[in-house]
Each structure stands twice: as C-alpha cells, then as structure tokens.
Amino acid sequence: MSRTARPITVTVRRFDPGHDTQPRYERFEVPSSHGLSVLQVMAQIYEQSSPSLAFMYSCRLGKCTSCHVRVNGKVRLACSTIVDGDLVLEPVPHYAVIRDLAVDWSRPLVSRREKGGA
Amino acid sequence: MAWETLADEVLETDVLIVGSEGAGARAAIEAAEQGGRVTLLSKGNLGKTGATVTGDADIDVDSRSCIELWGRPGDPRDSVEAFFEDMVREGDYLNEQHLVWLHVTEAPARVKELTDWGAKIDMLTHAPGHTYPRGVWIPGTEMMRVLKKEVERRPIQVIEHVLVTDLLTHGREVIGAVGLRLTDGRFCVFRARAVILCTGGAMRIYPHTTAPQELTGDGMAMALRAGATLVDMEFPMFLPYIMIDPPSLDGVDFPYLLSAYVECHALNRQGERYMKRWDPERMERSTRDVNSVAAMVEILEGRGSPRGGTYLSLKHLPDNLIQFTAEWFPESFAHWKYGGFDMKAFIGDPTREAIETAPACHFWNGGIRINERCETTLPNLYAAGEGTGLLHGANRVSGNALTQTQVWGRRAGRFAAEHARGRPLGPIHEEQVAALRDRVFGPLERRDGMSPVELRRRVQQVAWAEAGPVRSGEGLARGLQACVEMRTQLPHLWVRSPNRVYNREWTEAIQAENMLENLEMVIRAGVLRQESRGSAYRRDFPQMDNERWLVNIDLWRERGEIRLAPTPVVVTSLTPPKGIFNYGFRV
Ligand SMILES: Cc1cc2nc3c(=O)[nH]c(=O)nc-3n(C[C@H](O)[C@H](O)[C@H](O)COP(=O)(O)OP(=O)(O)OC[C@H]3O[C@@H](n4cnc5c(N)ncnc54)[C@H](O)[C@@H]3O)c2cc1C
Numbered sequence: 001m002s003r004t005a006r007p008i009t010v011t012v013r014r015f016d017p018g019h020d021t022q023p024r025y026e027r028f029e030v031p032s033s034h035g036l037s038v039l040q041v042m043a044q045i046y047e048q049s050s051p052s053l054a055f056m057y058s059c060r061l062g063k064c065t066s067c068h069v070r071v072n073g074k075v076r077l078a079c080s081t082i083v084d085g086d087l088v089l090e091p092v093p094h095y096a097v098i099r100d101l102a103v104d105w106s107r108p109l110v111s112r113r114e115k116g117g118a
Numbered sequence: 119m120a121w122e123t124l125a126d127e128v129l130e131t132d133v134l135i136v137g138s139e140g141a142g143a144r145a146a147i148e149a150a151e152q153g154g155r156v157t158l159l160s161k162g163n164l165g166k167t168g169a170t171v172t173g174d175a176d177i178d179v180d181s182r183s184c185i186e187l188w189g190r191p192g193d194p195r196d197s198v199e200a201f202f203e204d205m206v207r208e209g210d211y212l213n214e215q216h217l218v219w220l221h222v223t224e225a226p227a228r229v230k231e232l233t234d235w236g237a238k239i240d241m242l243t244h245a246p247g248h249t250y251p252r253g254v255w256i257p258g259t260e261m262m263r264v265l266k267k268e269v270e271r272r273p274i275q276v277i278e279h280v281l282v283t284d285l286l287t288h289g290r291e292v293i294g295a296v297g298l299r300l301t302d303g304r305f306c307v308f309r310a311r312a313v314i315l316c317t318g319g320a321m322r323i324y325p326h327t328t329a330p331q332e333l334t335g336d337g338m339a340m341a342l343r344a345g346a347t348l349v350d351m352e353f354p355m356f357l358p359y360i361m362i363d364p365p366s367l368d369g370v371d372f373p374y375l376l377s378a379y380v381e382c383h384a385l386n387r388q389g390e391r392y393m394k395r396w397d398p399e400r401m402e403r404s405t406r407d408v409n410s411v412a413a414m415v416e417i418l419e420g421r422g423s424p425r426g427g428t429y430l431s432l433k434h435l436p437d438n439l440i441q442f443t444a445e446w447f448p449e450s451f452a453h454w455k456y457g458g459f460d461m462k463a464f465i466g467d468p469t470r471e472a473i474e475t476a477p478a479c480h481f482w483n484g485g486i487r488i489n490e491r492c493e494t495t496l497p498n499l500y501a502a503g504e505g506t507g508l509l510h511g512a513n514r515v516s517g518n519a520l521t522q523t524q525v526w527g528r529r530a531g532r533f534a535a536e537h538a539r540g541r542p543l544g545p546i547h548e549e550q551v552a553a554l555r556d557r558v559f560g561p562l563e564r565r566d567g568m569s570p571v572e573l574r575r576r577v578q579q580v581a582w583a584e585a586g587p588v589r590s591g592e593g594l595a596r597g598l599q600a601c602v603e604m605r606t607q608l609p610h611l612w613v614r615s616p617n618r619v620y621n622r623e624w625t626e627a628i629q630a631e632n633m634l635e636n637l638e639m640v641i642r643a644g645v646l647r648q649e650s651r652g653s654a655y656r657r658d659f660p661q662m663d664n665e666r667w668l669v670n671i672d673l674w675r676e677r678g679e680i681r682l683a684p685t686p687v688v689v690t691s692l693t694p695p696k697g698i699f700n701y702g703f704r705v
C-alpha cells in the first residue's frame with residue numbers, strides 16, 4: 001500500500017464557550033498513513049499531542065452520525081471520511097458548541113428565519 | 119443535610135433509567151405509561167449512542183407470527199416453541215428456560231408495537247442458527263428514530279451527556295445514583311424509588327470490537343460494586359472476519375458480511391486455510407464461534423498477519439466475478455461502498471489483496487442476574503437489555519439482541535414503575551456521596567500519575583491475549599495477575615487537562631476502572647469453567663462437558679473480593695443432552 005512520507009498538517013478550531021471570547025486555530029502535524037480517517041486523526045491528536053481536544057463520536061461505523069464535523073469547510077462524518085491531504089477541522093454549524101469540535105446535538109441553534117428575523 | 123453541599127445538582131424522580139437506547143427508551147415508555155416521574159439518562163445523545171443505533175439489523179420474531187402480523191412471506195411451520203428450542207440449543211443449554219419462554223411469546227407484540235409506531239420493515243432474513251426465517255429487518259437507525267419519537271411524546275425527562283458513575287445504596291437497597299455532567303463537569307445526585315440499568319455491554323475491553331466506544335460495561339461494574347450478582351460473564355461473544363487494518367476501520371464488519379455471500383478463504387501467514395483443521399466440511403462457513411476460535415489460535419501461535427490477525431482472501435476467484443460482487447451484494451454495497459465507507463479508498467483493491475481481519479467482540483451474553491420481573495438481587499434495582507445474563511446462555515442467535523431490548527425493556531419499565539409507586543425515597547449517606555465524589559474528581563485533581571489512555575490500552579491487551587475467544591488456565595492466571603497489578607494503578611490515574619467541559623480523558627479515567635472490573639469478571643468466571651462452550655474456548659479443556667458444567671456461574675463482590683458460585687441451569691421443558699461433546703458442534 002502506498003504510504004506518503006510527508007506528515008499532514010491539521011488545523012483545528014479550538015473554542016471553550018465558558019472561558020474563551022474568541023476561537024483560535026491550532027496546528028498539529030500527524031504522520032500520514034494508508035487508509036487514515038478524519039476520526040483517526042482526531043484520536044491521534046488527542047492521544048499524542050493535545051489531551052484536552054474535545055470531539056465526539058460513538059460507533060466509528062458511519063451509522064450514529066455523532067461524529068459530524070466540518071472538514072475543509074464541508075460537513076462530513078469523521079469516521080468514514082478518508083484523509084487525502086492537509087485538514088482544517090471545525091465544528092458543524094447550526095448546533096451549540098460544547099467545546100472545540102464537540103457540539104450538542106440536542107441543541108440546534110434557532111435560525112434567523114425561525115425567530116422571525118431579528 | 120450536609121450531603122447536599124457535595125452535589126452540584128440534586129434531582130428526584132420515581133424511576134431512574136440509566137441508558138437511553140433500545141432497552142432504556144423502551145423501559146422509559148412503559149414506565150411513563152404506568153404514571154409517575156421517569157428520568158432517562160444517557161452518556162451521549164438519545165438515538166446517537168450505544169449499540170442499538172448501529173444495528174444492521176434483524177429483530178427476531180417467529181416466522182408464523184410474521185405472517186400473521188405483517189403478512190410477510192415467512193415459514194408457517196415455525197412456532198414460538200421452535201424459536202424457543204433454537205435459542206436454547208444455540209445457547210448450549212445455559213439459558214434460563216422460563217425467561218426464554220417469556221421472550222419468544224412476547225416478541226411478536228413488542229415488534230408489532232414498533233411497526234405500529236411507524237417503524238418501516240423490510241425483508242425477513244434467515245440467519246444461521248435459526249431453523250426458520252425470523253429476522254424482521256428494521257435498521258437500528260429506524261428503530262431509534264421511532265423510539266425517540268415515542269419517548270419525546272411522553273412526559274419523560276431526558277438528560278443527555280451524563281456519565282453515571284455509581285449507584286447510591288442504603289444497606290442493600292438501591293436509592294439512586296451519582297453521575298457527572300459531561301458538558302460542564304457538574305456532579306449530580308439522582309434520588310429515585312427504582313433504578314433500571316440499561317447500559318449495554320463491555321465490548322470495549324477488547325481492542326477489536328464492532329461496538330461503539332462508550333460501551334465499557336459501566337452498568338455491570340456499578341452493579342458489582344453495589345453488591346449485585348452477575349452471571350455468565352465468561353461469555354463475551356465474538357464475530358469473525360472483522361477489519362483490523364487500516365486502524366481507522368478497526369471493527370468494521372465488511373469482510374464478515376462478504377464471507378456470508380461469497381466464498382472467501384481464511385488464511386494464516388503461511389497461506390494455509392486453517393479452517394480445515396477445525397471444520398473440514400464447512401470450512402469458513404462453519405459457525406461464527408468456531409471461525410473466531412480457529413483464527414485466534416493462529417494469532418496466538420504466531421501464524422497471524424502483521425497487525426495480529428489472519429487474512430481473508432478473494433484472490434482465488436476471477437477478477438470479473440469479484441467485481442460483479444460489488445454490484446449484486448445487497449443494500450449499501452454497490453461499487454465497494456459500505457456504510458458510507460469507500461472501501462477501495464480505504465483498503466485498496468480486493469481482487470489483489472487479502473483483508474487483515476480478526477475476531478472482534480460483538481456482544482455481551484452475560485451480565486446482571488435478573489428474574490422474570492427484571493429485578494436484580496438488590497432491592498429497587500432493575501436491569502434490562504444487553505448486559506443482563508441468562509437469556510442467551512453461552513451464545514446468542516442473530517437478531518435476538520434487539521428483540522431482547524424490547525421485550526425486557528418493557529418488562530423492566532412496568533415492574534419498576536409498579537414498585538416505585540408510593541415508596542419513600544431512601545436516605546442518602548453523606549460519607550458515601552463524599553467517597554463517590556472523590557473517586558470522580560481524584561484523577562482531575564492529581565498533579566501527576568498514569569494516563570487513562572495507557573491503562574485502557576493495557577486492559578485491552580490483557581483481555582485480548584488472555585481472555586479472548588481462546589483461553590488457557592495458565593493464560594487466565596497471567597490475566598488475573600495483570601488485573602491485580604492494574605488495580606494498584608487506579609488511584610494514580612491522572613487527567614492531564616483540568617478542563618471540566620467534555621474532557622475525554624476524564625471520562626476515560628472513570629471508564630478504565632469499569633473496564634478493569636469487567637475484565638476481572640470475565641477472567642474469574644473463565645478460570646472456574648473448565649470446559650469449552652459457546653463463545654468461550656479453553657485450550658486445556660477443549661470439550662463441552664454436560665456432566666459437570668451445565669451451570670451458570672454467579673459472581674458478586676463481598677468485602678472487596680469477587681466470589682463465584684456455580685448454580686445449576688433452570689430447565690423447564692428442553693432437557694439438555696447428557697455427555698461430553700466436541701466443541702462447536704451443536705447438539
Ligand atoms: C455493529 C452492531 C450490529 C448489531 N446488529 C444487530 C442486529 O442486526 N440484530 C440484533 O438483534 N442485534 C444486533 N446487535 C446487538 C444489539 O444492537 C445490542 O445488543 C442492543 O442494541 C443493545 O441495546 P441496549 O439498549 O441494551 O444497549 P445500547 O444500545 O448499547 O445502549 C446503552 C446505553 O447506555 C448508555 N450508557 C452506558 N454507560 C452509561 C453510563 N455510565 N452513564 C449513562 N449512560 C450510560 C449509553 O450511552 C447508551 O445510551 C448489533 C451490535 C453491534 C455493535
């Protein structure tokens with residue numbers, strides 16, 4: 001199997017609504033390997049470089065949908081999305097952010113239209 | 119009341135249900151029907167956590183009822199009696215038979231409720247182990263969609279992202295639970311008149327598993343610590359041919375399904391089809407226990423693949439035949455897409471390369487001992503679903519776990535609600551709350567120590583090597599020694615980040631103890647059972663011995679020590695055959 005030598009650069013949006021006023025973007029380098037999923041990248045960052053990284057997942061099988069994140073701007077399931085280059089990871093829009101990439105699926109943000117426009 | 123100052127939040131309810139999925143949601147619906155306050159807790163989000171939503175998913179009902187209830191093409195020769203017999207025979211006669219009878223007779227009404235609530239059913243499948251087709255096809259996502267809707271229609275308080283850490287007791291009575299709000303780190307005391315544990319299995323003690331990451335056997339460990347009896351803990355169930363490479367896909371059951379539809383060859387690193395030594399006639403089509411055990415022997419004897427599995431190969435087949443597979447394989451398999459995974463991108467070309475696979479833990483046959491009312495051995499404590507023992511015996515048939523959640527979830531909801539009615543709340547003991555709080559916050563407050571990730575890995579390594587599908591007396595003794603050593607590390611677990619909001623390492627620190635507790639139970643029961651049966655194979659006792667071992671092994675903790683007692687199996691109508699049998703050939 002092909003192995004790319006160059007590590008991939010992962011830029012992660014970090015934000016703790018309780019403490020931070022502004023989100024910040026943190027960069028990590030993760031060794032690249034064959035068949036790497038976005039979830040595996042997040043798990044590696046958590047286990048090896050940033051134990052405080054907050055992210056959510058459950059089944060790893062593409063079924064529960066709790067691992068949705070924004071990957072390079074597009075909403076994707078982290079567990080079934082293959083990595084093919086550098087990554088920018090952000091929480092999905094329209095849900096309350098718990099911290100970093102973890103959002104609360106039971107708290108959708110009310111859209112402007114539903115509020116009657118404000 | 120001083121204990122209240124120890125809690126960041128106190129909640130009172132009649133029926134407290136821990137675990138929100140197949141069993142928990144069903145219990146909540148029934149308890150709400152009975153009246154009274156019902157609180158449903160989940161480690162994650164309702165419908166997005168636990169095994170139920172991942173179900174592939176057949177839910178068993180006898181074929182005749184399928185015809186009567188939905189007009190489906192079933193087999194009219196089937197009956198609840200035949201279903202009963204299949205469960206007991208496949209369970210190698212360790213099932214408690216009066217529980218099995220309730221199960222098969224209540225299954226039709228429970229699955230009918232799901233369709234009445236709007237669940238769409240697809241085909242009826244005929245899985246191995248069943249004499250007739252019984253698998254009504256309702257994907258886990260569909261089942262949870264319907265159950266969630268029914269929960270939300272009723273006055274049920276749902277609290278998500280709560281990690282329940284322990285039960286509260288007054289003497290032997292269970293009077294509530296304590297837990298951690300994962301989203302903000304608040305410590306909660308839940309007072310309840312009855313508690314139902316629907317927390318699922320402990321598959322995560324193994325490095326390879328099909329189950330979600332949060333299934334760390336918390337409920338079983340809590341029950342053990344509170345003094346309840348558990349049973350059949352030596353029988354975690356494994357599925358063969360689960361992916362282990364790449365690590366991202368560890369646990370994906372794609373090759374297992376592939377092997378059910380196309381003739382695959384299971385190979386060791388010498389290229390040998392090792393199944394010929396186990397079941398020369400059926401080879402890879404043998405039962406899943408035998409396939410798992412055979413693969414594990416290759417792995418343990420050093421004939422495995424680089425990542426510690428065996429190979430599953432299609433290469434003996436012509437390329438165009440393999441390519442065609444990707445077109446006719448049922449459901450989500452077109453063009454090598456499987457459950458959202460683009461398999462070709464992840465694993466390469468299946469016409470050229472074998473897939474590295476291993477047996478993966480898939481289900482927990484044993485668990486908390488319950489009776490027909492879902493009562494545990496502790497007053498006020500109930501349990502249902504996966505993580506309760508006696509129903510499946512030593513091995514479960516396909517599709518029957520989801521049925522279990524519905525039949526037994528409803529029973530638990532009903533009997534717990536009846537029991538809770540008019541009962542006083544139990545008195546909370548300050549020292550107990552203080553001790554449980556310290557256990558939760560200890561890892562966060564320490565300034566140095568051992569990483570929970572490291573301990574989790576060690577538990578998984580020991581579970582795999584010494585307490586997987588293949589065991590030996592020597593290995594189990596080594597495993598036990600390792601458990602004793604790991605236990606000394608628990609007071610040193612240290613969470614590196616002090617952030618209390620959704621701190622994964624903190625959750626892992628709490629789960630690590632539960633994982634260890636479950637591993638120790640598997641090992642201790644495994645040591646005692648000197649034979650091979652169902653999902654547990656002992657190399658030093660390779661036969662199934664119905665003369666000595668038609669027993670369920672009870673397990674409980676007394677003064678810090680785990681005690682074990684073999685108890686004769688409850689037989690009502692199907693008498694187990696006498697004698698000693700070769701492993702893996704159902705009698
Ligand atoms: C991939 C896969 C496919 C399967 N396919 C099938 C199939 O086709 N047919 C079949 O019959 N069976 C199948 N099974 C088995 C079946 O899905 C499960 O046995 C069943 O769904 C278990 O339901 P449950 O409600 O008991 O537990 P789960 O669905 O596992 O739910 C457990 C709940 O407990 C919560 N919880 C756990 N610990 C805590 C805690 N400490 N505090 C708070 N909450 C907690 C979890 O968050 C979750 O809500 C499959 C299993 C897997 C893994």
Ligand code: FES
Pocket residue numbers: 057058059060061062063064065066067068077078079080
């Ligand atoms: S973790 Fe469940 S869909 Fe990705």
